Each structure stands twice: as structure tokens, then as C-alpha cells.
Amino acid sequence: MNEHTQLDWGSTREHARPAVPTPARRQAILDVATRLWGTHGYGDLTLRRVAEQAGVALALIDHHFGGKARLLAEVVAPLKLAFAQQAPEVFEPAGARGLGHDGTWRLVVTSALAAPIETLAARGRPGLGLLQFWQRQCNDPTPEVSAVLRQAFAPVEARAAEAALAGLPSERAAAMREALGWLCRLTFGNGVAVVLRELESHTDGEAPAAPSAEQVADATGAAREHMASAFAPMFQRLRDGG
Numbered sequence: 001m002n003e004h005t006q007l008d009w010g011s012t013r014e015h016a017r018p019a020v021p022t023p024a025r026r027q028a029i030l031d032v033a034t035r036l037w038g039t040h041g042y043g044d045l046t047l048r049r050v051a052e053q054a055g056v057a058l059a060l061i062d063h064h065f066g067g068k069a070r071l072l073a074e075v076v077a078p079l080k081l082a083f084a085q086q087a088p089e090v091f092e093p094a095g096a097r098g099l100g101h102d103g104t105w106r107l108v109v110t111s112a113l114a115a116p117i118e119t120l121a122a123r124g125r126p127g128l129g130l131l132q133f134w135q136r137q138c139n140d141p142t143p144e145v146s147a148v149l150r151q152a153f154a155p156v157e158a159r160a161a162e163a164a165l166a167g168l169p170s171e172r173a174a175a176m177r178e179a180l181g182w183l184c185r186l187t188f189g190n191g192v193a194v195v196l197r198e199l200e201s202h203t204d205g206e207a208p209a210a211p212s213a214e215q216v217a218d219a220t221g222a223a224r225e226h227m228a229s230a231f232a233p234m235f236q237r238l239r240d241g242g
Contacts, residue, residue: 029054029061031126034075038132042072043142072148078123079130080152082116091163106235109160110227113188116156117195118220124210128199131192138189153188157181179238187231191223198222 032054036045047068051058065071090112120127137145161180165173198219199211208215 025054025056026064027126029056029065029071030075031129033071034126034129034133037072037075038129038136041136041140041142042145047071069144072145075130075133076148076152078120078127079116079134079149082119083152084155085119086112086115086156086159088159091159105164106228106232109164109184110187110191110224110231112156112160113184114191114220114224114227117188117191117223118216121195121199121211121216121219122213124208128196128209128211131196134189135192135196150185153181153185157184160184176238183231183234183238186234187227190230191227194223194226195219 029050033050036050036053047061048058050071051061054061061071065074091108117131120131134149137149157180161173161177164180165176168176199208199215202208202211202215211219
């Protein structure tokens, strides 16, 4: 028997087509990839390691996910969905008031950025793994992951810019748009760090696999406060042209 005769997915026929993974097995692959990339980074971790940890054949991942980049896109999909679900009306109070000094915009944007964090944290291990993946990327960025995460972030970034920059002269708005996007991503990253730190405080340095609703609410509440206090002075300087 040669090394190609017995295949990991159970077929004894050479060159057999890889079986379609069940929904549970597919999710297990995504969860393992999220966890490993969040722990070890994207660049240095191979699909072979993901396959080993998920208990599937490498050919199964390659055939049904189309390689590492496609698997990455699938991993980030829940984050993209969480951002996309932030409805435009979330930003309307800020947009209607323009760039006023009453703090309305600051509260709206930090709430909109905190909502996806809360959604993912409530999912337990898979969602927390994705938040850890984001934090890892902030600390050790790679071009491939940066591009995918920015694409996921785009809906919130676009709505934030539309609301915050309403009424500004076009040349001023264009100059501020990129800076505002950076500020929103930084604020989100700060919120992620706070939530993970708060959840880890309940254990021995690792976020619980299934945090309670109360733990998620407490951690997200702390994140909202931190995000608002960090966002306010930077947004003030941005608005004033500093």
C-alpha cells in the first residue's frame, strides 16, 4: 500500500474526490484556524497545522476552502457580518447634529463599534478567537490580513464618515476621511483589548470558552467607557484640524 492509497477522509480509492465536510466539521476547521491564527499569527502558520489540529486531511481544506487566503476570508466572515449589521440609523443622531460639541457623535460611534465586539464575545470560543485574531493582527500585522480586515470594517467606516463629515467642505471631508477610518479602527482595537482583558480576569489568564451573559455585559460596558474616553480627545483634534 503506498502513501496515496489510504486517504484521511475515509476513501480507499486512489485520487478520490475529497468528501464534502459536514457543517459541524466545516465549523470546526474555521474555529481551529481562527484560534491558531489568533495565537500564532497568520504568516507563519500553515494549512497543514490547521488540518492536523482539526483532524482532517489537508486536501479537504485545500479543495473546499480554496487555499489559505480563501480560508482567511471565511474566518473573517462573522466579523464582516457583525459590522454590516450596524444599521445606518445608528449614526443618524451624530449626522443630524453634524460635528457638535455635545458628545452625541462620540457616544454613537463608540456604541456602534462596541456592538460587534459584544456580538462576537457572546458567541464564546469562536467569537473570542476572532477578537484575539484581530488583536494579534494589530500587534503583528501582515498585508494579507490587513486587507481582509479593512474590507470587513468598511461598512462601519463608510457610515461613520458619512455621518461625521456631513456639511464639511468637500476638500476638508476628503482629508479627514482616512484619518477618521484610522481612528475608528484604533478605537475598535482598544475595545477588543479591554473585553479580552476583562474576560481573562475571570480565569487564569485566558478568556472563558463560554462566558456568561453577565460577564460579556460587564466586559463590554468597560470597553464602551474606555473607547469613549479614548475616542473623544482624538476626534476633537481631528475635527478641529489639529
